[in-house]
Amino acid sequence: MNSNIETTFFKTPLGIAKIIGDENGISEISIQENGxxxxxxxxxxxxxxxxxxxxxxxxxxxxDFKINPKGTEFQQKVWQSLIEIPFGKTMSYLDLSKKLGDVKAIRAVASANGKNPLWIVVPCHRVIGTDGSLTGYAGGLWRKKWLLEHENPARKQELLF
Structure with a gap:
């Protein structure tokens, strides 16, 4: 049975969000400058x-809406771990790799993090450098900083570029 894939664009404080999904769930949420x-x-x-x-x-x-991201088994495992990072908290790439059971997989974990198709919902913005620095974010580091400050205003002074 083929499902009808739908797309919508709506305004957020960080740009125009694009959402793609069908009755099986949301498969993509991304951000763009305009649209x-x-x-x-x-x-x-x-x-x-x-x-x-x-x-x-x-x-x-x-x-709690239904999601249906497309990715490899490893990517799905990483994305599920990202969902488990509590609101207002962060985790380093190293700690995420340890949580997934392989400290040597840090690059693979970072790569899967970067391929996250569900902006904000799978909170890849909550992953930071071991030293607390804001590293690698497809939407731009300024958006990552904004999201982390939005989720935890008390951290505002701690976030490093």
Whole structure:
């Protein structure tokens, strides 16, 4: 059975979010500098848009809509570990590798982190350098800093570029 893949674009404080999904779940959420805002949000994407808007409004700390990211078994394992990082907390790439059972897999973990197709929902922005520095973020380090400060305003002075 083929499903109808839907796409919507909506405005966030960090740019235009693009959401792609179908009845099997949301498969992609990404951010772009600009674009045309969707006037009518497809029903299958409404809950994701609603929850993301609540996140940006400071009314939500986690997401419970259905997700369906596409990736290898290893990527899926890394993304699941990212989801387990609590709101307002961070973890280093090294600690994430240790959690996954292989400290030597740090580069593979970082690569899987970078291929995360679900911006914010799979919180790759919560992974930082061992020294506390903000390293590698596909959406730009300024967005990573904004997200971490949004989730934990008390950390504002600690975040390093």
């Amino acid at each position: 045309k805002i969707t006037e009518r949000i497809p029903a299958v994407l409404e809950e994701a848009v609603h929850q993301l808007q609540n996140y940006f409004d400071g009314k939500r700390t986690d997401f």
